[in-house]
Amino acid sequence: MIAILPGTGVILAALVMALLWGWHLKLRNAGIVDGGSAFLVGGLAVLYAVLGDGWPPRRTAIAFMMGSWGARLAVYLLYDRVFGRPEDARYAELRRKRGETANTWFFWFFQAHGAAAVFFSLPALLAVVNTSEGFSPLELVAAGLWMVAFTGEVTADRQLERFKADAVNGGRTCQVGLWRYSRHPNYFFESLMWVAYATFASGSPFGWIAFVCPVAMIVLLVKVTGIPSTEAQAIRSRGDAYREYQRTTSAFVPWFRRV
Numbered sequence: 001m002i003a004i005l006p007g008t009g010v011i012l013a014a015l016v017m018a019l020l021w022g023w024h025l026k027l028r029n030a031g032i033v034d035g036g037s038a039f040l041v042g043g044l045a046v047l048y049a050v051l052g053d054g055w056p057p058r059r060t061a062i063a064f065m066m067g068s069w070g071a072r073l074a075v076y077l078l079y080d081r082v083f084g085r086p087e088d089a090r091y092a093e094l095r096r097k098r099g100e101t102a103n104t105w106f107f108w109f110f111q112a113h114g115a116a117a118v119f120f121s122l123p124a125l126l127a128v129v130n131t132s133e134g135f136s137p138l139e140l141v142a143a144g145l146w147m148v149a150f151t152g153e154v155t156a157d158r159q160l161e162r163f164k165a166d167a168v169n170g171g172r173t174c175q176v177g178l179w180r181y182s183r184h185p186n187y188f189f190e191s192l193m194w195v196a197y198a199t200f201a202s203g204s205p206f207g208w209i210a211f212v213c214p215v216a217m218i219v220l221l222v223k224v225t226g227i228p229s230t231e232a233q234a235i236r237s238r239g240d241a242y243r244e245y246q247r248t249t250s251a252f253v254p255w256f257r258r259v
Contacts, residue, residue: 013114030091035077040117042070045124052128123197130204142200152189
């Protein structure tokens, strides 16, 4: 079964991303790939749980954790960055640089995100084939960690959404709630969520392999597509005000504040 599930996931991911690419042509907004990727990861976890032959409660648990995360994040990203919004500056710049070949380039960009979604569905893949009955201590710890991380990420997103919705805050940096203690509390709790998924998977045979997912996610958020691009854009738009915010707050860990 574990040999069949990844192949199914690869085919489904390629099809879903091809459809999203076609939709992006109509919207002219490549930001749809971010919400689509989150939804695809969660969807693959649910698919694996349905098709897997492991202990049913374990399959249900990992499907619920990853599926609810993917659905919530997809909806949030689509409404925050896509529907009724201009294309994110990062994607607009990529489109400008690629010129007439932009749409073709974005097709393979979407496919790369599909491949990444298959990779990040690994914790579910490893858990759903575990036939052992009863949850292990690691799985119970992981479930508790997931609840903390999910609650933290939802809280951070809602605080930012309320801040941006107030016209008085136009051009200002959110420093309320969790955003007072970290410039990116949403990224912190997102990383914690992936630690929870890997910990849950590690209760299954060879599940320790799943820890490549949180490592990859943290590298992406801290060094590649998350914090670097977000903060570069913030400095361009807010200048010295954001630099001062950088000086007094941690980039990542919410409970650490510089003085």
